[in-house]
Amino acid sequence: DADVTQTPRNRITKTGKRIMLECSQTKGHDRMYWYRQDPGLGLRLIYYSFDVKDINKGEISDGYSVSRQAQAKFSLSLESAIPNQTALYFCATSDRRPGQGAGETQYFGPGTRLLVL
């Protein structure tokens, strides 16, 4: 089974609708991230969480919100979807062990392809 799973894998929605993308992980990592990927722009950080009680805005958080329901679950919501939120969305996790400096790797889910009409 995959360590980082995302649901749904594909979603088509209409402008103004609220949608939620979900991410679950079995890696036991404390840190979780949401990115969006657009052609030619690479991955951009939306929100990240370093533990269950920690939520931080990333580079492009406007129009999005997140919830960290448990160590293993991190969901991304679009309160009122708009067409320019059409993109590929990735969840990722990383682990910081005691005594380890920055630079640990991130593990990505398979992505959710979202189309907003």
Add this chain to the structure above:
Amino acid sequence: SQKIEQNSEALNIQEGKTATLTCNYTNYSPAYLQWYRQDPGRGPVFLLLIRENEKEKRKERLKVTFDTTLKQSLFHITASQPADSATYLCALDWGHGNKLVFGAGTILRVKS
């Protein structure tokens, strides 16, 4: 703000040759630099990490160099194979809370 540049044009090479991909950045050097591979429709997969005090890192057919004077990392795949065809992303970590900043990636196509 920090800027990362990867060649937006695809790199086409013949099987067996060495592929070299470039990652350039602006402003101050990151504490760490990572390279990821991404296949179409899939999430990125970590390949290698190099620290600012390291010049070179190797893993099997892969080699990464890090030149903080040139503000550049080179990613080499020796004896390339068609299965190496993918998009390769560089990601920089400036050590501020372990947030990675990704480049847009370079597409590599290896032809047999």
